Amino acid sequence: MRCVVTGAAGFVGSHLCELLLARGDEVTGIDCLTDYYDPRLKEAHLSGALAHERFRLHRVDLLEAPLEQVLDGAEVVYHLAGQPGVRPSWGAEFATYVSRNVLATQAVLEAARRVGPAKLVYASSSSVYGDAESYPTAETVRPRPVSPYGVTKLAAEHLCELYRSGFGVPTVSLRLFTVYGPRQRPDMAFSRLVSAAVRGGEFELYGTGTQTRDFTFVGDVVRAMADAAASEFTGVANVGGGSRTSMTEVLDLVTELAGAPVVRRLPTQRGDVRDTAADTRVAFQGFGYVPSTGLREGLALMVEAERSTVPAAAGLLAAAGARS
Ligand code: UGA
Numbered sequence: 001m002r003c004v005v006t007g008a009a010g011f012v013g014s015h016l017c018e019l020l021l022a023r024g025d026e027v028t029g030i031d032c033l034t035d036y037y038d039p040r041l042k043e044a045h046l047s048g049a050l051a052h053e054r055f056r057l058h059r060v061d062l063l064e065a066p067l068e069q070v071l072d073g074a075e076v077v078y079h080l081a082g083q084p085g086v087r088p089s090w091g092a093e094f095a096t097y098v099s100r101n102v103l104a105t106q107a108v109l110e111a112a113r114r115v116g117p118a119k120l121v122y123a124s125s126s127s128v129y130g131d132a133e134s135y136p137t138a139e140t141v142r143p144r145p146v147s148p149y150g151v152t153k154l155a156a157e158h159l160c161e162l163y164r165s166g167f168g169v170p171t172v173s174l175r176l177f178t179v180y181g182p183r184q185r186p187d188m189a190f191s192r193l194v195s196a197a198v199r200g201g202e203f204e205l206y207g208t209g210t211q212t213r214d215f216t217f218v219g220d221v222v223r224a225m226a227d228a229a230a231s232e233f234t235g236v237a238n239v240g241g242g243s244r245t246s247m248t249e250v251l252d253l254v255t256e257l258a259g260a261p262v263v264r265r266l267p268t269q270r271g272d273v274r275d276t277a278a279d280t281r282v283a284f285q286g287f288g289y290v291p292s293t294g295l296r297e298g299l300a301l302m303v304e305a306e307r308s309t310v311p312a313a314a315g316l317l318a319a320a321g322a323r324s
Helices: 011-022 039-050 067-071 091-115 148-167 189-199 218-230 247-258 281-287 295-307 311-323
Strands: 002-006 026-030 055-058 076-079 119-125 171-176 202-206 235-239 262-266
Touching: 002 011, 011 026, 011 039, 011 218, 026 039, 039 055, 067 091, 076 091, 076 218, 091 119, 091 148, 119 148, 119 218, 148 171, 148 235, 171 218, 189 202, 189 247, 189 295, 202 247, 218 235, 218 281, 235 281, 247 295
Parallel strands: 002 026, 002 076, 026 055, 076 119, 119 171, 171 235, 202 262
Antiparallel strands: none
């Protein structure tokens, strides 16, 4: 099968490319390697895929790419590219979020409308819910984002629904719940925490540590994407990890697995939701989704990956984490 993956060099994108290649697909990646974090890290993420004869990369911005040409002949388009991160999306940065999350998605949908892939899978986000009215949260709960980032992810999701109902583009929007695993973005909690525990340095804990997340292992997420693409399902579905854990519990787990990190407490950050928890019944009914990697197992894989990272790459990671 021929697939296109936007955001191929990102954390989730690089794992997805590897899964699709392992399944025998022909994969075209699109990524302009933005400097949200060190592009050399993204190149490193892609090294496995780049070595593969069925993979090729277009290093181009979605808003400048000849998208109809690139998407032509693709059976599935996985649209993962975007500007991530809830906390930095305020102020002047918002323009970048609108451009990379809303305008870029509209450009992908316009191209898809013309070339007609069998499925378009959009990587949406649990951040569309904000502080939800109920937990575990079902897709029918009214979305009320509390970050500008969440607003742009929701806008792009609405665009997917519009192109589905208006033009018959078979879109699936997967609301991903705090994805973690090896190669996690250096601005996210687990990569910072595991690095602090394995290599030393401080972990800055925002808020009291009582905030909870439905952390989802990246292997489960990319499997959900491929399974959703292969199914008849269209519409919106949550993809969560199956349990709700506080940051204090995560700290305890990491301490058990890798030793105690030094923790510095900072105030709760604007844009952070208090809790997330996914009701995954729609994903189960739609494409058989059941998360298979528990938090302890997934964190152990992150610790193992951190320990085996060569010092030069670890330096890159630390620098990228400090900058973002
Ligand atoms: C993550 C991603 O960053 C978003 O791109 C994604 O859309 C979102 O998940 C989602 O599920 O929709 P977040 O839940 O904030 O957002 O993920 P983390 O950065 O891993 O944060 C988890 C918790 O740890 C938050 O409460 C955060 O405040 C806290 N945290 C994060 C810290 O205490 N210290 C840090 O250095 C980073």
